[in-house]
Amino acid sequence: MATRQGFSEKSKMATITITPDEALVDEKVVINVTGLEKHQLVTLHASLTHDKKTFASCASYVADDTGTVSSERDTSVQGTYTGVEPMGLFWSMVPTRGQRRGTRLSQKNISVPLEVKISVYGGHWTLDHLSEQQNMATMAETRCLRWYKNKSVTAHPVKVGRIRGTLFLPPGGRSLPGVIDLFGAIGGLVEYRAALLASRGFVTLALAFMGYDDLPDVPPSDLGYFQEAVDWLSCQPRVQSGGVGVIGVSKGGEIGLTMAAYIPKVKAVVNINGPTFYMLPSVRHADDKRYEDVDVDLTLVQYVEDCVVLRGTHYTFIETHFFVLKIWNGDAKVLSVIGGDDQCLDTVIHQRLLDKMPSNKKSNMEILKYPGAGHLIEPPYMPLCRSSYNNTMMSIFMWGGEPKSHAIAQEDSWKRIQEFFHKHLQTGNEQTVVIQSKL
Structure with missing residues (x-):
């Protein structure tokens, strides 16, 4: 299980876990963020670069009483998707600013995975804002791998x-x-x-x-x-x-x-x-x-x-x-x-x-x-x-x-x-x- 850690503005440890962190593209994963403040506002951000093309998504959540956010359980209140959507960060990705119009995510080399970076930021932000603020400090980040081909094939x-x-x-x-x-x-x-x-x-x-x-x-x-x-x-x-x-x-x-x-x-x-x-x-x-x-x-x-x-x-x-x-x-x-x-x-x-x-x-x-x-x-x-x-x-x-x-x-x-x-x-x-x- 991949885990990356970081510190929030209140210097409290935040952790992202993705289960499983390596899977086929048609498999669901669960994203959990722990170590947050009670009812803290956070935004999850996903991005990947493939074949010189970059795609991204985001979703804003409110942590529960224990300082936890779960993609499987919780509601995104704004972003590239809303509602309870466990795989929303993946299917709602769009080409980032500066990409050529008509950009399509298509895996040409199936011997390598799609590598998706998941980050968490304090506060509720739009994708445009996250794109503009290149130097925003992340509270935590991790990566997961998405494969089209099982290694045994x-x-x-x-x-x-x-x-x-x-x-x-x-x-x-x-x-x-x-x-x-x-x-x-x-x-x-x-x-x-x-x-x-x-x-x-x-x-x-x-x-x-x-x-x-x-x-x-x-x-x-x-x-x-x-x-x-x-x-x-x-x-x-x-x-x-x-x-x-x-x-x-x-x-x-x-x-x-x-x-x-x-x-x-x-x-x-x-x-x-x-x-x-x-x-x-x-x-x-x-x-x-x-x-x-x-x-x-x-x-x-x-x-x-x-x-x-x-x-x-x-x-x-x-x-x-x-x-x-x-x-x-x-x-x-x-x-x-x-x-x-x-x-x-x-x-x-x-x-x-x-x-x-x-x-x-x-x-x-x-x-x-x-x-x-x-x-x-x-x-x-x-x-x-x-x-x-x-x-x-x-x-x-x-x-x-x-x-x-x-x-x-x-x-x-x-x-x-x-x-x-x-x-x-x-x-x-x-x-x-x-x-x-x-x-």
Whole structure:
């Protein structure tokens, strides 16, 4: 347990403890401050620097009769969050002053943790005030480490045929459900969610499909690349027989739905705010060339806070000649995770897909809609990215979301996603494997 000590203005010893002080990012921690004066006013401040980007949060509390503040028990009366929010200091973080607009916290190197510094100050202060007063004396401070990958999980670069990515293997020799992890049109290889899934008992392939290694800067035009990845993962000795799962966000979600329709070995797909139709440029099955790719109607683009808002730009298409990806061609189960405040896509498209499904296949699709959540629904306790710079489009895009509602969506959906994959990928007498949290 990490502990740092300091002295208050009254020269009384204050101590911060974080339990546990080293954990996976989806694990809750408890922050306690002791050694305060009775009913003393204090402000907790969290900060981290990652990839030359700095984020921070704060919350103001009143100590109890014993001079103690507990994040698990006590109410924040002001700050980047209010109320009883044990993980509020983590999910309410925002970019600090001076950061480039559209800054997003995204872990690129999962072999190192996010290091969060927690400090306590006497009095009630806002984040702006704490930023302005660089030389304010802390009463106490400590640090905690937040990992995406359990140290017992191994990472293996994959460069087989056309496939490019990283395979994450949980410890032990037992066969486990296999999952392919896809991100959106940002391109590159994004590993953090796959590493976290592996830390929760899945054999996970973080699969790049554009803008990485020798891959082109646009998605492949057909499903051949993804079929190859499914076949390869299915043959891995640690992957249970009977099929694999796919999880994708945005463009990755659209690709996941296409895989559900045309790749029989895909048995379960999680679509996080992904299109339910072919978006330009699309990844298609060779037998499905009847429909044109849907492009953005530039006349319907709006701007909020000087950010591009794409929600509504497909309105004419949806209302006139709406077609959907025919996921019912296969027998895969689909879980649609939707942010009610998604500013990139119209949320109605998911219900339209369900409405168009044959009655005997409707039970294959489940919709989870979270009011107030945005487009980029991440693992739990990560800060909301309301807007960010899109290198592909060279613009700042509005993704939407309200911090507390988005945090609720991330915590609940992460639990549901794991349950969904275990339910539809578990075979035979295999038992669900949960890696011990201790790192």
